[in-house]
Amino acid sequence: MEFALTPEQLELREWAHGFAEKEMRPVAQDYDEREEFPWEVLQKAAKIGLLAYNLPEAYGGGGITSLLSSLVIAEELFWGCAGIATAMGGIGLAALPILEMGSEEQKRQWLPRFTDPDHVRLGAMCLTEPNAGSDVVNMSTRAVRDGDDYLITGTKTFITNGGIADVYVVFAKTDPAAGYAGVSAFIVDGKTPGISSGKKFKKLGLRASHTAEVHFDQVRVPAANRLGPEGQAFLGAMKMLEHSRPTVAIAAVGVARAAYEYALQYAKERVQFNKPIYHNQAISFPLVEMRTKIDAGRLLAYRAAWLADNQQSCNLEGSMAKAFCGDMAMEVTTQAVQTLGGYGYMRDFPVEKWFRDAKIMSIYEGTTQIQKRVMTRLL
Template sequence: MLDFTLTPEQAELRAQAHDFAVNVMRPVARHYDNTGEWATPVYNKAWDLGFLQALVPKSCGGPGKTQVEEALVCEELAWGCGGLYTSIMANGLGITPILIAGSDDQKKQWLTKLVEAPVFAAFSLSEPNAGSDAGGMTCRAELKGDKYIINGTKCYCTNGGYADFYTLFASTNPDKGARGTSCIVVPRDTPGLKIGKALDKMGQRASNQVELHFENAEVPAANLLGKEGMGFIIAMKTLDQTRAAVAAGGVGVARAAFEIALDYAKTRIQFGQPIFSNQAISFMLADMSKKIEASRLLTWQAAWMTDNNIKNSKQSAIAKTFATDTAMEVSTDAVQILGGNGYSRDFLVEKCMRDAKLLQIYEGTNQIQRLVIAKEIQQGN
């Protein structure tokens, strides 16, 4: 039995997120895109509404939203601003390793922080020489007594400059490659942890990414999530779950660009008629609409599978690839439909195009998603 009807609570949540996007995000989106400043007032309001800590379970005092609900919220937030959306969405990414592998005590220790204040978490897997090939990481965590001693460099850590703690992936047994990696929660104030400067980016400029430098940084051994050697599995399970929220971001960015292009096409007069009257334009818009609707359905499917404990490596990779490629295609076409105005910063579509590009790169590039899909179909999944 299929039913795409939202419950009254879900419809209310989506309306609340849309209202936040319209009234809080959109008015300041251009400012934070221009300056790259950290948008504390926006994040404080997102916390008031429960979006920043949406995935914190009720057992830890949080809203305990499902992945479908997270996707509903994320679509609206990305519609509001791709950069501000990423900061909020990445808080869910930062805590998901704890949700997956943390003990009850660890969940209480770390996740209640997000309920008590607008606190950020950050997911730290990538390294300068280990991006797509994350299993080739060299950051090392050595157990000495009751502490891990961490050495190495991580990069592109979203929210890293402002996070209270990091879910860090490091090698505890380099001889075992990916199977020798572990996930350890690292508090921000750990001696030996230095936070590098923020990345200057093409798009999503309101979001923050930094390098993390570990020099004999000492962390209690009790901060290990799960067992030693489980790190790579925790990372892959995390990304299977969170890619629906990235796909939802793709839907939101695409929808923002599409709405502006549709409105423009209906009102821009050339050769004595709205440009929408040209089939070349109306068919572009029809294709944009078609891809956005399909993206949303794939996103909801991937999120629903997580909520129902169904393995979704293939579906989350398909949703992420389809929806974020859609965001790139739709925003590029929207720029084209607006002509010279599309290229101008007076209209939002150029920002959508810059913001969309990152969605195809982070949480595993869309080439890597195709590798995942290919492996899954080869295995008959």
Template sequence: MISFTLTDEQRELTQLARRFAREEMRPAAPEYDEKESFPRFVYEKAHRAGLITYRFPETYGGGGVDSLLTSCILSEELFWGCAGISTSFGVTALAAGLIYRFGDEEQKRHWLRYLCDPDAARLGAVCLTEPEAGSDFGSIRTRAVADGDEWVLNGRKCFITNGGIADLYLVFAKTKPEKGAYGISLFLVPADRPGISPGKKERKMGQRASHTGDVILEGVRLPREFLLGEENMGFLYAMKMLEDSRPMVGAGAVGVARAAYEYALGYAKERKQFGKPIFKNQSIAFLLADMKTKIDAARLLVWRAAEKADRGESSAMEGSMAKAFAAETAMEVTTHAVQILGGYGYMRDYPLEKWMRDAKILSIYEGTTQIQKLVMSKLMEAE
């Protein structure tokens, strides 16, 4: 039986996230977007509120909410508050998820608890992308070489969310370069290890309230036990991570689109031209109707992908569909919302121009829309 009714727990968590987004994120977002910096104090409040690592078992300091669907519902609310701030929130959970899914018991007891501790409110980061390796993940050049009882890492990662300010990095590096994508391993790299340093901080078009930068690794020595999971399994781990994260990004896109739609609808009902609210003009009303329809369609695609994953089934096709459609919907809806406000929508005194800028990256990170279609077409070919 298909049901769209939220559980009591989901309703309570949604109310918590919505209140946090309204009272803590929305007030901070304009200032930190302008300053192009991450408001760590908001992150600390979110951690104490249980909105960062709620997906992990209480044994490791999490909230015990093991549901991707619930995570997507909360992601929509937090992105409604601010996409940039939420992206930094989500990457810590992404790093923690890699540890929980692929780490051994000792690694989970130490490093998962390390990220789940609300009092410390530590930031995590996941280091995949490199200057010459974006969608082509198998082309990464960062190397990890075994040297006695240690690994030695050298390389440069770029476009890393929380890169340069994180407390713990999950770094993908080549351990058998001759095997290409199947010679990549995953490592736990604490930020205080000698040889790891922040590089260039990016100046971005949107999501400027998150910190994005390079991570430089120069002779970083790690104990052998800092290898996460099995050697040379990093590519598989990355694909599994992306399969789960794509519905989350789709949910975030729904949140951005919803924020823009709600603002444009309210404006259209109040703004009068030629003696009547502009909502009374069919061209405006129909545009808003289309926006609402696509937002709901995107949300349902996200929920379907997440629900399937929660049943333990592969959601690669559904996740790529949801991510691609929702991201493009967010860009379309924010663009239309700016158009509805006209000149006011273009001005920085109103939030729509920020939401439009924030929306664009949603069709790029975690796999571009074109990569999602490539994934879908390969899965279709195999049917």
């Protein structure tokens, strides 16, 4: 059993870490404060291939198709800034269902839109609705066949890049009476008439990413844009989530690691009662526990990714990693704030931002409770 990363993966980690350190960390606080979309950072990322590194070379991407290698990169980006990394990752969220469910013709038509190093084109995956989050079968968005087209009507919410995306992947009911077998997915050009942006949400964390409602009013989409057979999108969505949950797990690891590293350095430098506070067990023991749980979370995520890379199911292991790491990040960032005491509560210090960013890790891509339902069924 080998725990070492390959030379290529080590190079990828240094590549991503360098970008995170030089281009993300210096502006993270400012974008968070202003709740502004980081267009300039994304343009720099596009230039060096960081927006399309995990898309196949055949469509202009970086060709890093190993999920484990993608996790190595993602940890560093989320270490840099979770909000900016989420804005960058929204592209991959839209590309993933096209890769999982799309035909070769659809891949060649749509994926190159995300891989142009000179133009940032955003993607958005539209699954969640105001009254249908984890309960996908309860979605009310409809796609009604009209000749060679479909007419899509409904509202999606909590959509990353919603309202500003160039390409949407929309999940809708084509047969409301068929339950899970009545859900289909469609690729929708962002310029199609009938698409409008709802309110942009003001969030606790991830403030550099754009999250909004998206309204579809009789949006006409060619039947050729349907992903896979009609009524088969739920299975595709579950397969997509199986592979995206390890990525959320490693995102939580990145945020937790950032907070831990800062708290550790602070504890070594902060002097109270004539010695650095690190020498007090009340400080050092929690830091040891933080490091242990960060490493445990990373190994869980790596195992799930390794299974996926070896064409094995990682449904159980991905849910384990996602549930554990989501809660772990909240625990570690809370302890980081506590380590800094009053300074940790102040916005002049970055741990309060990591604390706010961490909370979403146990919510999106399936809450911790949903992961436990998945695990209960699989056990």
